[in-house]
Amino acid sequence: xxxxxxxxxxxxxxxxxxxxxxxxxxxxxxxxxxxxxxxxxxxxxxxxxxxxxxxxxxxxxxxxxxxxxxxxxxxxxxxxxxxxxxxxxxxxxxxxxxxxxxxxxxxxxxxxxxxxxxxxxxxxxxxxxxxxxxxxxxxxxxxxxxxxxxxxxxxxxxxxxxxxxxxxxxxxxxxxxxxxxxxxxxxxxxxxxxxxxxxxxxxxxxxxxxxxxxxxxxxxxxxxxxxxxxxxxxxxxxxxxxxxxxxxxxxxxxxxxxxx
Amino acid sequence: xxxxxxxxxxxxxxxxxxxxxxxxxxxxxxxxxxxxxxxxxxxxxxxxxxxxxxxxxxxxxxxxxxxxxxxxxxxxxxxxxxxxxxxxxxxxxxxxxxxxxxxxxxxxxxxxxxxxxxxxxxxxxxxxxxxxxxxxxxxxxxxxxxxxxxxxxxxxxxxxxxxxxxxxxxxxxxxxxxxxxxxxxxxxxxxxxxxxxxxxxxxxxxxxxxxxxxxxxxxxxxxxxxxxxxxxxxxxxxxxxxxxxxxxxxxxxxxxxxxxxxxxxxxxxxxxxxxxxxxxxxxxxxxxxxxxxxxxxxxxxxxxxxxxxxxxxxxxxxxxxxxxxxxxxxxxxxxxxxxxxxxxxxxxxxxxxxxxxxxxxxxxxxxxxxxxxxxxxxxxxxxxxxxxxxxxxxxxxxxxxxxxxxxxxxxxxxxxxxxxxxxxxxxxxxxxxxxxxxxxxxxxxxxxxxxxxxxxxxxxxxxxxxxxxxxxxxxxxxxxxxxxxxxxxxxxxxxxxxxxxxxxxxxxxxxxxxxxxxxxxxxxxxxxxxxxxxxxxxxxxxx
Numbered sequence: 001x002x003x004x005x006x007x008x009x010x011x012x013x014x015x016x017x018x019x020x021x022x023x024x025x026x027x028x029x030x031x032x033x034x035x036x037x038x039x040x041x042x043x044x045x046x047x048x049x050x051x052x053x054x055x056x057x058x059x060x061x062x063x064x065x066x067x068x069x070x071x072x073x074x075x076x077x078x079x080x081x082x083x084x085x086x087x088x089x090x091x092x093x094x095x096x097x098x099x100x101x102x103x104x105x106x107x108x109x110x111x112x113x114x115x116x117x118x119x120x121x122x123x124x125x126x127x128x129x130x131x132x133x134x135x136x137x138x139x140x141x142x143x144x145x146x147x148x149x150x151x152x153x154x155x156x157x158x159x160x161x162x163x164x165x166x167x168x169x170x171x172x173x174x175x176x177x178x179x180x181x182x183x184x185x186x187x188x189x190x191x192x193x194x195x196x197x198x199x200x201x202x203x204x205x206x207x208x209x210x211x212x213x214x215x216x217x218x219x220x221x222x223x224x225x226x227x228x229x230x231x232x233x234x235x236x237x238x239x240x241x242x243x244x245x246x247x248x249x250x251x252x253x254x255x256x257x258x259x260x
Numbered sequence: 261x262x263x264x265x266x267x268x269x270x271x272x273x274x275x276x277x278x279x280x281x282x283x284x285x286x287x288x289x290x291x292x293x294x295x296x297x298x299x300x301x302x303x304x305x306x307x308x309x310x311x312x313x314x315x316x317x318x319x320x321x322x323x324x325x326x327x328x329x330x331x332x333x334x335x336x337x338x339x340x341x342x343x344x345x346x347x348x349x350x351x352x353x354x355x356x357x358x359x360x361x362x363x364x365x366x367x368x369x370x371x372x373x374x375x376x377x378x379x380x381x382x383x384x385x386x387x388x389x390x391x392x393x394x395x396x397x398x399x400x401x402x403x404x405x406x407x408x409x410x411x412x413x414x415x416x417x418x419x420x421x422x423x424x425x426x427x428x429x430x431x432x433x434x435x436x437x438x439x440x441x442x443x444x445x446x447x448x449x450x451x452x453x454x455x456x457x458x459x460x461x462x463x464x465x466x467x468x469x470x471x472x473x474x475x476x477x478x479x480x481x482x483x484x485x486x487x488x489x490x491x492x493x494x495x496x497x498x499x500x501x502x503x504x505x506x507x508x509x510x511x512x513x514x515x516x517x518x519x520x521x522x523x524x525x526x527x528x529x530x531x532x533x534x535x536x537x538x539x540x541x542x543x544x545x546x547x548x549x550x551x552x553x554x555x556x557x558x559x560x561x562x563x564x565x566x567x568x569x570x571x572x573x574x575x576x577x578x579x580x581x582x583x584x585x586x587x588x589x590x591x592x593x594x595x596x597x598x599x600x601x602x603x604x605x606x607x608x609x610x611x612x613x614x615x616x617x618x619x620x621x622x623x624x625x626x627x628x629x630x631x632x633x634x635x636x637x638x639x640x641x642x643x644x645x646x647x648x649x650x651x652x653x654x655x656x657x658x659x660x661x662x663x664x665x666x667x668x669x670x671x672x673x674x675x676x677x678x679x680x681x682x683x684x685x686x687x688x689x690x691x692x693x694x695x696x697x698x699x700x701x702x703x704x705x706x707x708x709x710x711x712x713x714x715x716x717x718x719x720x721x722x723x724x725x726x727x728x729x730x731x732x733x734x735x736x737x738x739x740x741x742x743x744x745x746x747x748x749x750x751x752x753x754x755x756x757x758x759x760x761x762x763x764x765x766x767x768x769x770x771x772x773x774x775x776x777x778x779x780x781x782x783x784x785x786x787x788x789x790x791x792x793x794x795x796x797x798x799x800x801x802x803x
Contacts, residue, residue, distance in 0.1 A: 061695050085614045091704065099701030109696035113714050123700040126710060168696075175700060 009037045011179055011211045012058070016067035019050075019057060019235075022082055027053050028064065029235040035179070038209040042222040044257060045232035051215045054232070055181045058213070059101045060094045071100060072178060099127055102172030106184040108164045110156040116143070116167050117152040123175045142174035143167070145208075146200045162193030166200050173204070180204070180212040187217065194218070201225065219258065223247065231257075292359075292531055302361035303527065304520045312384060313516040321363045324353055324385040325378055327371035331462050331755045333486050333541045334389050335366065342581050342753065348541035352406065353387055355533055359524035368742035369662070372439055373643070375400060379511060380646035381659050385521065387508040389480070391441040396509070401518050403508035404525050406534065408547040410500025411445050412484040414477045416469060417495040423476060424497060426451075432475040433457055435465035442478040445502045463487050463755055466494060482543050490758060505551060532556030578753055578766075585749035586770050592666060592735045592745060593778075597728050599671035604678025609708075611683055622679065629676035635737050638669045642741045666738035674731055678724065685720035686712060718789045725782030729775045736771075746770055 012035040019028040028050050035041055043051045056062040058069060066079040076097040080086075086094065111119050120139035124130045130138060143149045146166040156164055165185055172180060182201065186194040198221050204210040205225045216222060222229055222243065229246045231239035231253050239251050246254060292300050307313035316322050326335045328345055335347035345366050357364040369377045374386045375396070391409070392402055415423045423429060426449045434451065436442040438458040446456050457474050459465050465477040466487050477488070481500050488494045508525075510518050528534045535556030538544040542561045549555070610622035629637070642665045649658025660668070689712050697707035739748035746767050754763030 059699055061699065095698075095701055095703050098699050101699070103696075103699040105692060105696065107690075107692050109690075109692035111693065111696070111711055111715075113718065122697075122710065123702075126706050127701040171696075171700070 010073060011035050011037050011039070011071070012213075013070040013073075014058070014067070015070075017054070017057060017064055017069065018066035018079065019053065019062065019064040020082065027235050028057065030067070031235075031237060033230075033237070035211060035213065037211055039211055040205050040225050040227045041213045041230060042226035042228070043213060043215045043230045043232060044217070044219075044222060045238075046257075049232040050235040051232050052183050055103070055183050055213060055215060058179075058181060059098045059103055061103075071097065076100075099175065100178045102175055102177035102180045104165070104168050104172055104180070104182045104185045106187050108156075108161070108168045108188075110164055110168055110171070112156050114155075115152065116148065116154050116156065116159070119156065119167060120171045120174050123171065128175065138174050139170075142170040145173060145203070146170045160193060161189050162196040165189065165193075165197045169197075169200055169204070173210075178211065180210050182212060182214040182216070184215050184217070292527065293533065300355055300358040300533070302359065304360045304523060307516045307520070311516040312511075312514045313520050316362055316384060316517070317360070319362075321365050322353070322357050322360065322385060323365045323367050323383045324387055325369055325374040325383040326350070326366045326386075326388040327374060328366075328368050328752055331487075333482060333543055336755065337752045339757065340577075342577075342749070348537055348543055349387055349389070351537050351541070352528075352534065353385075355528060355537070356521065356524045359527060360520055368744070370740050370742070373639070373741070375509060376643045378509065380643055381650075381656060382646070384517065385508055385510055389440075389482075389506055390509055391480075392505045392507045393441070393444070399512075400509035401512045401514070403510065403518060404522050404529075405505030405507045405551045406525055406529075406553075407482075407506040407538075407543075408545075408551045409441075409480040409482060409504055409506060410545075410547065411442055411478055411502040412481045412500050413497045414466065414469065414479070414484050414488040414494050415475070415497065416472075417493055419475075420495045425499075425501075426478075429476050431455070433473070435459060435468045435474040435477045437462055437465060437479060437483065440479065441502070441504055442480070446478060461751075461755060463758065463760065466491060467760075470494060481545065485542070487758075500547075503547065503550075526552075529553045578763075581749055581753060582746065582766065582770055585744060585746045586774060588744060589732065589735050589746045589771075590774060592663075592670065592738065592743070593728065593732050596667050596670035596735075597674065597731055599667070600674035600678050600727075600731075601682075601724060603671060603675035604680075605682050605713075607675060607679035608682035608686060611679065612686070626676040626679055629673055634669065634673050634734060635740065637673055638666070638737055638741060641665055641669050641672075662738070662741040662743050665741060666735070666743050670731060670735065670738070673734075674727060677727060681720045681723050681727075682716070685716035688719050689715045721782070721786050721789065725779060725786070728782065729779055732775050732778060733771055 012033070014031055014033040017028055017031040018026070020026050031054060033041075043054070045051050053062060057064045060077055063082070063084070064077075064079050065082060068078040069076055076093070110116075111122065114122075117136065117139050120142050121132075121135045124135035124138040125132060128135075128138075140149055140152065143152060146169055148163060148166055148170065151159060151163065151167075156167065159167065165188075169185075185201070186197050189197060198218075201212075201214070202225060204212070214222075214225070226243050229241060229243055230237055231246070231251075233253055238253055239246065239249065241249070247258070292303075294301070304313075304317075306317055326345070326349065328335050328337060333347055334349045335345050338344045338346045345368075350364075350366060353366070354364045367377070367383045369382075371388065374383075374388060374390070377383055378386050379399070386400075387406075390396070392405060396402070413423070413426065426446070433455050434446055435457045436446065436459070438460050443456060443458065447453075457465075457468065459468070462479070462483045465474070465479065468474050469477045470491055470493050477484075479488075484496045488496050508521060510521065525534075529552050532554050533556065534553050535544065535548065536559050538548060538553070539556065539559050540562050544555070607622045607626060610618040611626075613619055642662065645665065646656075646659040649655065652658075693711050693715065694707050697711040698704070702710070735745055736747035739745055739751075742748075744752075750763040750767035751760065754760035757763075
């Protein structure tokens with residue numbers, strides 16, 4: 001990480017984010033986090049520690065009850081009671097916020113009824129309101145970045161899992177998001193396909209300097225790309241530091257994770 | 261018996277005296293008809309503003325209710341030209357309208373619904389074998405009587421001589437026309453309800469008698485003369501009894517219209533117009549003089565029997581009629597089904613809404629519609645829509661024609677089923693699809709429109725095609741409000757020629773062909789969509 005002034009610009013700030021399920025069970029408990037431009041945060045933790053839920057709260061696929069989230073210094077969401085039905089203005093705000101954040105899912109979630117190009121065009125065309133030709137251009141550029149420009153006419157079902165996830169990444173970056181969220185992007189893939197997807201993410205980090213939060217179980221990859229590693233446990237940030245600090249630590253959580 | 265005989269003597273005496281009166285006056289009252297144009301002069305002056313008569317005069321048309329399914333000789337489709345109605349009542353009202361100076365427009369509906377239809381404002385007059393009774397006089401204003409009928413008993417020819425009157429039929433089953441005066445006559449004679457077998461049209465009681473399901477049939481003399489006489493296996497006891505009158509009916513509280521119709525009727529009774537019409541149609545009896553109708557000039561009878569036999573096997577004509585009616589059925593389905601799918605989607609989205617009142621409105625609608633018969637819904641909407649319109653201050657805005665009401669009911673009914681299909685279809689699209697769309701920054705509506713619905717539609721197409729085929733056949737129900745679709749036309753053609761079963765078989769064949777074609781087209785679209793994309797998920801049919 002360089003230290004020029006522009007790189008110190010804060011992208012995401014999370015303050016005291018707390019979430020409870022409808023039954024009152026606490027999933028996230030006062031998360032604080034600051035991400036500056038071109039930072040790569042890797043989130044580690046056992047299943048059920050709240051990693052995925054945390055990412056989903058950031059782009060409001062889940063609501064949360066306390067705290068607030070700032071994007072580029074501007075408050076984009078805040079905690080609401082669990083039974084709150086969002087009004088028109090809040091819905092519009094949520095839609096605007098999601099436009100600025102890209103998300104990649106464990107199960108890819110490509111749209112199976114349209115081809116690869118249309119999957120990637122969907123955002124530029126309908127959300128950014130680009131004309132069709134320009135949206136196609138944007139989509140081809142994004143596909144080029146993930147090395148799949150030649151598969152533009154395929155249907156998702158005709159691609160391998162690794163290729164599908166690369167298309168999903170292209171779909172997210174076609175929107176030029178300020179922040180990318182990766183929710184266990186390689187968990188559904190075998191080791192060979194995993195390497196292929198990591199290759200693409202690596203490019204986004206080192207070639208394009210994207211700002212991202214990445215949930216993964218792959219320690220080697222975490223060590224390679226992370227500026228900072230966060231360990232989550234029972235809805236809290238249990239430990240946070242640079243990869244070197246984390247892997248040198250003798251915190252029981254880390255030891256258990258590394259040895260497994 | 262003794263009383264009957266007394267009554268008969270009285271009738272004869274009155275008849276003779278009236279005959280004398282009529283003969284005397286008849287000599288002077290010449291017909292008003294201009295022999296060159298066969299038109300009657302306008303004798304009713306323009307009514308004052310704001311009355312229904314004035315509205316009818318301004319529009320130049322009198323809409324009146326009749327059930328062509330009731331059949332000849334009252335009213336039936338012309339065997340040679342089935343779009344046109346013929347019959348003695350059709351001719352009567354046409355002449356009546358000439359005296360008022362307007363055009364006659366018969367509006368078809370089920371006989372039992374004629375009065376409701378008039379009170380709803382779709383017609384201004386009912387003139388279709390409506391027997392004068394105190395119960396009916398409670399709800400409508402009757403015109404002067406225009407026909408005197410008697411009840412006539414029909415039995416199987418084998419029983420001739422064994423059955424002479426109702427007294428010989430104790431404990432036997434008797435068939436009648438649904439809601440006709442014969443029902444009252446039998447009830448008063450002590451017949452239990454299960455012995456009175458009611459049918460929806462004039463022909464069926466006699467067919468059932470012939471087939472042996474009942475032992476006698478009771479109907480007004482006109483019907484007996486027309487239908488029973490055409491079956492050599494049947495015999496009608498000549499002596500008539502329980503005389504009564506047919507009269508027209510208008511809404512209460514419209515004296516100007518009533519007076520105008522009565523004035524024209526009186527004139528037609530006196531000058532022989534009415535008598536001539538009855539003679540032409542073979543329904544003249546001397547009893548008519550009891551209600552002041554003069555016999556009129558001798559005229560040749562219309563030879564309906566030969567018209568019927570000459571056209572009964574005219575298959576090109578029958579097929580052309582059925583094809584036209586099939587087109588109506590296809591148009592009904594073609595408009596109603598897409599509307600049902602669209603409205604069903606709205607209901608499904610309401611059900612998924614986080615807003616409780618939307619969710620519950622949709623749920624209640626779906627339960628009520630699915631829990632009540634379509635036939636009842638059609639009747640209810642047809643007769644209450646105008647009342648609701650009136651109550652809400654829309655005036656005549658909700659007096660929709662039968663075709664539009666038919667579409668509304670079919671679409672509204674099927675929407676409840678399509679809503680459940682939509683709901684299942686949307687549930688079958690994985691949640692991640694919506695999340696992926698939303699996380700691109702799409703609005704919930706865009707996610708639905710571009711991601712969820714296209715996928716759901718592929719899933720729900722087979723059950724929708726299934727319902728489409730079901731709807732093609734359910735369109736037959738709207739015949740009860742007078743839409744000339746396939747079933748109504750097949751029944752009409754069959755009754756005019758006395759070949760109802762044959763016509764129904766042919767109509768069933770038409771339905772089958774349309775359904776098979778619709779299904780084949782649906783399967784092709786399905787195959788086209790499945791060829792690329794979505795893995796196939798099947799849902800059980802909702803019907």
